[in-house]
Amino acid sequence: MxxxxxxxxxxxxxxxxxxxxxxxxxxxxxxxxxxxxxxxxxxxxxxxxxxxxxxxxxxxxxxxxxxxxxxxxxxxxxxxxxxxxxxxxxxxxxxxxxxTEPVETELGDPLVEPLExxxxxxxxxxxxxxxxxAGSGNVLIGYGTPGGHGVARRTRARKESVAVVEPEVSTSSTTEDDLTLLRTRVPGKLGAVISPLVRRMAREHGVDLGELPGSGEGGLIMRKDVEAAILPQTLQARPGNPAVVAPTPSNNVEAPEGGVDARTGLIISSRTPVKGVRKAVAANMARSRSEIPEATVWVDVDATALVELRQELKAGGSAPGLLAFIARFVTAGLRKYPELNTRIETASDGSQEIVSFDGINLGIAAQTDRGLVVPSVRSAEKLTARELDAEIRRLTDVARQGKGTPTQLGSGTFTLNNYGVFGVDGSAAIINHPEVAILGVGRIIDKPWVVNGELAVRKVTELTLTFDHRICDGGVAAGFLRLVADAIENPTSLLADI
CATH class of the missing domain: 2.40.50.100 (RNA polymerase II/Efflux pump adaptor protein, barrel-sandwich hybrid domain)
Structure with missing residues (x-):
């Protein structure tokens, strides 16, 4: 047993x-x-x-x-x-x-799609x-801890049961149009009509599945079969081509492997699922744009003094990176303008409140092979420039290895984005929801600059601050941006502790 x-x-x-x-x-x-x-x-x-x-x-x-x-x-x-x-x-x-019922993939192979x-x-x-x-003693989040909370938490509502008939059609989810379409099939061949995606595509483009031979195993109708049937309609609808006769499945001509896009008439070269980090970034950015009334301010900054200071420190041994210096200035700015280090929370009744924090978790936007992630330096206001430099390097390395924890990647209160490494000067960045502001730093390049009434070549960068206008007005945003810019132009004033 x-x-x-x-x-x-x-x-x-x-x-x-x-x-x-x-x-x-x-x-x-x-x-x-x-x-x-x-x-x-x-x-x-x-x-x-x-x-x-x-x-x-x-x-x-x-x-x-x-x-x-x-x-x-x-x-x-x-x-x-x-x-x-x-x-x-x-x-x-x-x-x-x-x-389950089979669902066709981009390569024409059937997969398995669960019915409800x-x-x-x-x-x-x-x-x-x-x-x-009973638990296993394992400390991974969500299960195995002593004392019983081991059952995985249900994150989706239980779906209602459905009656399954022959062919396998969910009577609770199949629409009347779908049932009508299925009835057009020759008896004994109902199974050749597969996923709801294929049925919907055929219905939207007026393709009669009852007359359409399937190229899959046992006459299974695949997505490419419907797309091939749609192609003649697309070509004939183009102006100046009323008499175009395109190949159809009945001519034994196979459609292109990737299929044809119904809107553009172009061959689809590939389909890439949106998942993992890319899916999370897309959802977060879409939520940010839909919920936050953002505004942007920017300023050009003479970074010559900061660059020279770092060169002097480097000549004497080691020196923090320029991003670490700017991070130090950002924490000083957030202490003076704490409105930009907050979060807005909305209650179930629609009321809102501003949540302030006793501390700064400074997020550092990092580009990785898996997508854009934002590890955060916790209690960044307590660190010197050298300590910030060490922590920024450690966190970005962990993030690029894909080993960042949810706490490291989701606990920031303000984000610093160095897009200058990509060779660009400025960007109207999207705020990292649920934060309320993000500061972008462009590349540092030689530009003509007026110094003491005379034209000179200086190291110039552009700072861009995007902020939530619900939190503060332009005066606060401009004050913060000017403080950071002044610190870059006169770095020794804020770097006594380096």
């Missing part, structure tokens, strides 16, 4: 609802121990290793590398033998796997939940 335990993907912190499976560290049949890393997953915040709360033999891996898994869904099934002399019986637990089903409660599943409550 043996018991099968199913480990659900835990909440990995900050309410994240999904994670991409990067790689498995174990295979089916492997013997694993408690807290042994079993998989590496990538969230919108970082890449982490997930340890197992159970010991035993791996019975099933619920996912393939590259797949996006929902929090609370099965990750791995582990068989725990009751006795070492008894054979291992890999009887899988009913893990409420949903009914209600998980079936089983004795084994209930036993698993009770065992999971």
């Amino acid at each position: 043996s018991e099968t335990r199913v480990f659900l993907l835990p909440d990995l912190g900050e309410g994240l609802t999904e994670a991409e499976l990067v790689s498995w560290h174990v295979s089916v049949g492997d013997s694993i121990s408690v807290d042994q890393p079993i998989a590496e997953v990538e969230t919108a915040k970082s890449t982490v290793e997930v340890p197992s709360p159970y010991a035993g033999i791996v019975a099933e891996l619920h996912g393939r590398p590259g797949e996006t898994l929902d929090v609370g869904k099965p990750l791995i099934s582990v068989v725990e033998p009751v006795s070492s002399v008894e054979p291992v019986e890999t009887k899988p637990v009913e893990t409420s796997e949903p009914e 089903t209600k998980p079936v409660e089983t004795k084994e599943a209930e036993t698993y939940r009770e065992e999971e409550k």
Whole structure:
């Protein structure tokens, strides 16, 4: 006799609802121990290793590398033998796997798309939940801590059960148009009409699926089949081409691998899913633009004195980077203008309040292979320029390795963005929600500058401050920007402690 335990993907912190499976560290049949890393997953915040709360033999891996898994869904099934002399019986637990119907990918291969089903409660599943409550002692966020809070937190509402008929059509989600479209199929071939995406595309472009042969296995209608049928309509609709006759599936001419875009008529070269860090950045930036009435002010600054100061320090040994000096000036500015180091919170009744902080967590925008991330230097106002330089370098290195924790990547109160490294002078940056301001620094280049009434060549940069106009007016923003600019032009006034 043996018991099968199913480990659900835990909440990995900050309410994240999904994670991409990067790689498995174990295979089916492997013997694993408690807290042994079993998989590496990538969230919108970082890449982490997930340890197992159970010991035993791996019975099933619920996912393939590259797949996006929902929090609370099965990750791995582990068989725990009751006795070492008894054979291992890999009887899988009913893990409420949903009914599925194939969905076509960009390459024309069918995948599996779940229909909306209600998980079936089983004795084994209930036993698993009770065992999971006991905890493994592992300290990964979301599960395994002593005292029971081990069950993965539900982050999505349970969906209503549906009746499944032949063919597999969800009567609760299929529209009347979809049902009408399905009825046009020849009896016995209803299964050739696949995903709602294909049905919707056909309906929107007037393609009769009942007359459309499928290029997939067993006559399965793929996305490219519908796109190929749409192509003749697109060509004929162009001005000056009323008599164009384009190839159709009935001519046995295959459509391009990537399909044809219905709006532009161009061949689609590729499709890239928006996920991971890119998905999180997109959502955050869209929310920032939709919620924050932002305004931007900027100023050109003579950074010659700062550049010369750093060269002098470097000649005597080591010196902080220019960004660390500017970070030091920013913390001084935020202490004088604390309005820019706050956050707006909206209550359920619609009322708003400004939240102020006793301290500054300075976010440093860093470009990585995974996208733009913002690790933050905690209590930055307490650090010298040299200490800021060391911490900025450490955090950006961690972020570029994809090892930043949710706390490191999501705790900032103000962001400093050095886009000058990309060779540009200025940018109207988008505020990193829920912060209320972001300061951008352009490249430092030689420019003509008037010094004491005479024209000279100086090291000039541009500072750009984007701020939330709900928090303050232009006077506060300009005062902060001018303080930072003056410190760059006369750095010794604020760098007595370096």
